[in-house]
Amino acid sequence: GQSLEQPSEVTAVEGAIVQINCTYQTSGFYGLSWYQQHDGGAPTFLSYNALDGLEETGRFSSFLSRSDSYGYLLLQELQMKDSASYFCAVRAPDTGRRALTFGSGTRLQVQP
Amino acid sequence: DAGITQSPRHKVTETGTPVTLRCHQTENHRYMYWYRQDPGHGLRLIHYSYGVKDTDKGEVSDGYSVSRSKTEDFLLTLESATSSQTSVYFCAISETELAAYNEQFFGPGTRLTVL
Numbered sequence: 001g002q003s004l005e006q007p008s009e010v011t012a013v014e015g016a017i018v019q020i021n022c023t024y025q026t027s028g029f030y031g032l033s034w035y036q037q038h039d040g041g042a043p044t045f046l047s048y049n050a051l052d053g054l055e056e057t058g059r060f061s062s063f064l065s066r067s068d069s070y071g072y073l074l075l076q077e078l079q080m081k082d083s084a085s086y087f088c089a090v091r092a093p094d095t096g097r098r099a100l101t102f103g104s105g106t107r108l109q110v111q112p
Numbered sequence: 113d114a115g116i117t118q119s120p121r122h123k124v125t126e127t128g129t130p131v132t133l134r135c136h137q138t139e140n141h142r143y144m145y146w147y148r149q150d151p152g153h154g155l156r157l158i159h160y161s162y163g164v165k166d167t168d169k170g171e172v173s174d175g176y177s178v179s180r181s182k183t184e185d186f187l188l189t190l191e192s193a194t195s196s197q198t199s200v201y202f203c204a205i206s207e208t209e210l211a212a213y214n215e216q217f218f219g220p221g222t223r224l225t226v227l
Contacts, residue, residue: 008152033215042202042218043155087154099145099170100216104154 002026004088004103011109012078020073020106022088030091032064032071033100038084046073046086075108083110115139116219118203124225131190133222135203137183143206144186145216146170146178148199155202161186193226200224 004024012018022032031050035043049055049064049071061074075082085107089100115138125131135144145160147170157170159178167178175197177189190197203219 042220044218045215048215099143099157099160101157101171102147102155104152 002090002101004090004101006086006088006103006106008104009107009109011111013111014078014080016078017074017076018078018108020075020086020088020108022071022073022103024069024071024088024090024103026069026090026101029066032062033089033091034062034073035087035089035102036084037087037105043087078110080110080112083108116203116205116217118201118219118222120222121220122223124227125193126227127194128192131193131224131226133188133201133203133224135186135188135219137186137205139205139207139217140183141205141207141217142183143208144180145204145206146176146186146188147202147204148172148197149202149221150199158188158201193224195226198224198226 006022010018031048033048034046036046037043047055047062049062052064052066054061054063059076064071085105087102087105089102091100117136119134143162146158147155148158149155156172158172158176159167159170161167161180164180179187201222204216206216
């Protein structure tokens with residue numbers, strides 16, 4: 001089966017940098033995705049890593065190490081609007097399901 | 113924004129009653145998914161569809177059935193609702209099985225309460 005672990009909560013101050021880690025266990029691997037969800041809203045796609053290394057999209061970056069089954073989401077220059085839950089997700093073929101498996105989510109609280 | 117709507121957006125029902133949730137898309141995407149979201153569990157896959165009349169089970173499919181008779185509509189049915197099915201239900205779509213960036217687009221969600 002598949003499992004993903006990420007911290008349940010992270011707190012940081014406005015303007016700071018925060019890293020949200022995700023470790024996964026899968027048989028087979030097609031990539032690691034990150035989604036953001038504000039309270040009461042729908043998840044929205046942030047980034048995707050299929051290969052090792054860092055992908056940068058504005059203030060957000062995502063990193064993947066396939067050998068360590070580990071990735072992280074890096075948020076720079078934190079803003080109050082970044083307060084949300086962040087989910088890592090994998091699409092892995094071992095279940096035969098053509099769908100994503102999500103972690104339990106990390107709730108980020110940005111304080112002034 | 114991807115054109116995905118869910119109906120109803122909120123529903124309160126009683127244990128033992130049947131409930132059908134509808135997901136409608138205007139993107140002509142092949143893949144459609146139903147997830148439920150509960151505190152501490154993230155998003156868990158209930159069922160998904162990879163084409164008209166082609167569906168498969170997810171990790172929490174017990175007590176749920178689905179149907180897809182048209183590309184644009186994916187229905188989730190609770191044959192006999194139980195209190196454990198109180199949750200927020202999200203529909204999602206994706207264009208291909210391995211979309212270029214593994215991206216799924218989510219609908220606004222349906223908050224279901226079973227009393």
